[in-house]
Amino acid sequence: MTPVTAATLGAVLAQQVAGGSRFAGLFGTAEPRGVLISAHLADSGTVRTMNVLLPAPGDNYPSVTVRVGAAFWYERELQDAFGLVPVGHPRPEPLILPLPNGAGWHPRPGEQVDAPGVAADPDPRALPRHVTGPGLFTIPHGPVRSGVLESIEYLVETPGEDIPHLNMRVFYKHRGIEKRFEQMPAADGVLLAERVEGTASVAHALAYCHALERLAGCEVPLPARLVRMLHAELERVAGYLDVTARLADAAGLAVATARFSWHKERVLRLVSRLCGSRFGRGIVLPGGIGGLPLAGSAEVLAETARLEKAIGADSAALMGTSSFLDRLRGTGPLRPERARAHGALGPIGRASGFADDSRFTRPYDAYPAVEPAQLSGHADGDALARLRVRMDELGQSFGLIRRAASELGQVAGQPLRADCEPAEGRAVGWAESPHGEVLYDVRLAGGRIVRCRPRSASFHNLVLMHEVFAGDILTDFPFIEASFGLCVAGVAL
Amino acid sequence: MWVLRGLRNGVVTTRWPAKPDPYADEWRGPATVLDGGRGTAGERGTAGERGTADRLDQLCPTGAIDQREDGGVTLDQGKCICCGRCVTARPELFGWARGPASGALTRGGLVVPEIAETDEDLAQMRASLRGRTRALGRSVHLRHVDAGSDGSEEWELQALLNPVYDVHRLGVFFTASPRHADVLIVTGAGTRGMAEPLRLTYQGMPDPKIVIAAGTDAVSGGLLADSYATRGGIGEILPVDVWVPGSPPSPFSLLHALLLGLGRLPDRQSAEVTP
Numbered sequence: 001m002t003p004v005t006a007a008t009l010g011a012v013l014a015q016q017v018a019g020g021s022r023f024a025g026l027f028g029t030a031e032p033r034g035v036l037i038s039a040h041l042a043d044s045g046t047v048r049t050m051n052v053l054l055p056a057p058g059d060n061y062p063s064v065t066v067r068v069g070a071a072f073w074y075e076r077e078l079q080d081a082f083g084l085v086p087v088g089h090p091r092p093e094p095l096i097l098p099l100p101n102g103a104g105w106h107p108r109p110g111e112q113v114d115a116p117g118v119a120a121d122p123d124p125r126a127l128p129r130h131v132t133g134p135g136l137f138t139i140p141h142g143p144v145r146s147g148v149l150e151s152i153e154y155l156v157e158t159p160g161e162d163i164p165h166l167n168m169r170v171f172y173k174h175r176g177i178e179k180r181f182e183q184m185p186a187a188d189g190v191l192l193a194e195r196v197e198g199t200a201s202v203a204h205a206l207a208y209c210h211a212l213e214r215l216a217g218c219e220v221p222l223p224a225r226l227v228r229m230l231h232a233e234l235e236r237v238a239g240y241l242d243v244t245a246r247l248a249d250a251a252g253l254a255v256a257t258a259r260f261s262w263h264k265e266r267v268l269r270l271v272s273r274l275c276g277s278r279f280g281r282g283i284v285l286p287g288g289i290g291g292l293p294l295a296g297s298a299e300v301l302a303e304t305a306r307l308e309k310a311i312g313a314d315s316a317a318l319m320g321t322s323s324f325l326d327r328l329r330g331t332g333p334l335r336p337e338r339a340r341a342h343g344a345l346g347p348i349g350r351a352s353g354f355a356d357d358s359r360f361t362r363p364y365d366a367y368p369a370v371e372p373a374q375l376s377g378h379a380d381g382d383a384l385a386r387l388r389v390r391m392d393e394l395g396q397s398f399g400l401i402r403r404a405a406s407e408l409g410q411v412a413g414q415p416l417r418a419d420c421e422p423a424e425g426r427a428v429g430w431a432e433s434p435h436g437e438v439l440y441d442v443r444l445a446g447g448r449i450v451r452c453r454p455r456s457a458s459f460h461n462l463v464l465m466h467e468v469f470a471g472d473i474l475t476d477f478p479f480i481e482a483s484f485g486l487c488v489a490g491v492a493l
Numbered sequence: 494m495w496v497l498r499g500l501r502n503g504v505v506t507t508r509w510p511a512k513p514d515p516y517a518d519e520w521r522g523p524a525t526v527l528d529g530g531r532g533t534a535g536e537r538g539t540a541g542e543r544g545t546a547d548r549l550d551q552l553c554p555t556g557a558i559d560q561r562e563d564g565g566v567t568l569d570q571g572k573c574i575c576c577g578r579c580v581t582a583r584p585e586l587f588g589w590a591r592g593p594a595s596g597a598l599t600r601g602g603l604v605v606p607e608i609a610e611t612d613e614d615l616a617q618m619r620a621s622l623r624g625r626t627r628a629l630g631r632s633v634h635l636r637h638v639d640a641g642s643d644g645s646e647e648w649e650l651q652a653l654l655n656p657v658y659d660v661h662r663l664g665v666f667f668t669a670s671p672r673h674a675d676v677l678i679v680t681g682a683g684t685r686g687m688a689e690p691l692r693l694t695y696q697g698m699p700d701p702k703i704v705i706a707a708g709t710d711a712v713s714g715g716l717l718a719d720s721y722a723t724r725g726g727i728g729e730i731l732p733v734d735v736w737v738p739g740s741p742p743s744p745f746s747l748l749h750a751l752l753l754g755l756g757r758l759p760d761r762q763s764a765e766v767t768p
Contacts, residue, residue: 097722107721107722118721119685119721120685120721120722121685121686121688122685122686143687143690144638144671144690144691144694145669146669146670147667147669148637148647148650148651148654148667149639149647150639150642150644150647151638151639151640151641151687151690171686172641172684172686172687172690173639173641173642173681173684173686173687174684174686174722175641175682175684175717175720175722175723176717176720176721176722176723177717179720179721179722180716180717180720188554191554191574191576191716192716195574195643195715195716195717195740196643197643197644198642198643198644198645198646198648198741199644199645199648201645242648253495255495255496255498255499256495258499258655258656259498259499261651261652261654261655261656262502262505262655262656262657264652264655265652265655265657268648268652269516272520272521276521276577276589277521277575278649278741278743279645279741281575281576281740282575282576282577290577310502313498314498317494317495317498321495487644488639488644489642489643489644490644
């Protein structure tokens, strides 16, 4: 096979995607020789990486997006972070860091240069406003929106009621996380990983630790693998209940909103009962876990049984409420071929018939021993299908929680952590968050992080919001956003 | 049908703060210093043998721990991300602060053991805050702005609306418009992209108004403090009245901070400390 070059990268990736691989990310790393571009492809069992070096001072390369549409946001992120220009990109505008024209500064993650005193104040005027066609106007929705929500701006272009086009501005929450990872001791990285997406702390910590464990070549002890699965599934249950409550709220069903947010509160309380944190923080550590659950298996099993029963009854009632279903049916449809071409992650992909659940296709921790439940499969691709997928998976998650809790009772006395102190090298780790697959590309030198690139499912999936407004109107917007169920914090990093 | 369903489990709402709530009282807040930070200098001799991780100033990933000149130790809870490393490494020195009373009216009030602030200063500050909030009475409207959170703080704020916490029973409501808001709750470390929208929201609010920095990120920037993209907490952007540590703060901590800012609670009820 001929080595991949910047000129052939797009063609090679397109060929791989056509051959069944899933495009999983396109990241850059600043090196003394230039910028190393790494493309990730997810297959059954593993994630492959292709590296292309753009020698300094080269600052442009042929756009990959032209051939692999899923790279659309990745290349814009590369341009903001490194100043690389993707030639031929359909819309090469700033995404995460719009700076005033001529600022000429880029954070360049990977380059071990602190720029003291550099303050990158984003300038929204660096972004063009696209309004085309007579009678169209723009509704800026955000970044400060009604309700308690994360900051993001949706620029809705509309002739009055339809939404023919939507722009998303995600830069408001750019926190400089990738640069912050640099030079951290490898063991500290997990603290920051937990805070990349606070509502998927366990999944991010897992993906980061999997990368370190792959580097160290260590085997995580069985009790630790079970506790990891327990917390990952509780996190998923909380996330899915949050989506359900938000959808019920959007439909104005006060009792259903209250019921599901109460169930979610009970899940968060169970998590805090197990580990002291309502978000499972501090549990996942490189090589294992921080400690066994503070509550016994019997207590976990009893509370999950109560929860599952209550949630099941309320879900059945919700799915029988026609005024609710009418708002979801046919709303925000993502066509299956688009989901497949983009490699849509998590429940969004699964609701459009594209199922790549890294728990089962690239299993880790306690999942290799688990047979995936036979879910009925909803491939309509609309908001209703996305909710149905989540509701089916709730049952599966409760099963996994039961399994982990009861097996934990039988492994008392075994160690909780393996030695995991890798010093050098580069590895990829992944885990399935409630939003979909989380991917970490970690490089170490001397026991410290040289480069750590988290790729949240939210970043990969949010761009699909561009494509789901097929005849939907302004009042459908809350349903579509809630049914995506993503975390803005993980988008602009 | 939904009406009956809503009655199914009776009242699940807490009575806090009128009545104690076990979940509120047992809540594991930020780390704290045991025994007032005294009596540690003598143990320093063994630190070298136990490796560099036992050097107190290197124990904390956000540098919240400080060794005083007299050998005592202080911990800035406003920087504490609740990772528990200090508690694990030096359990004789550090423990968890329990209960919801983690917020304070001054930034310095988050440092334990408490730095001697003259009672006069504090009394003056509380009097001035009460002067501003008296007009709000028992109908208070909140506006939340996310200035770069990790998303979990929003969940904890949303929880205040669920039937367990139900802030409406306290006469507190969330509002969409800054024009109707009395209290601004800010989460996140203060990204540079959100500085302007945050400032505009604050300016859009009528006086009197109070600002709550919710969470360790909002108080000090936490792990993200002071980079090209974020500031070291929202205190660099707005005048803050109530500081709430926590990563994220629990709903009870947020409720406590809100009532503290409104002068409906005593300042900094002494949190019970457990090792």
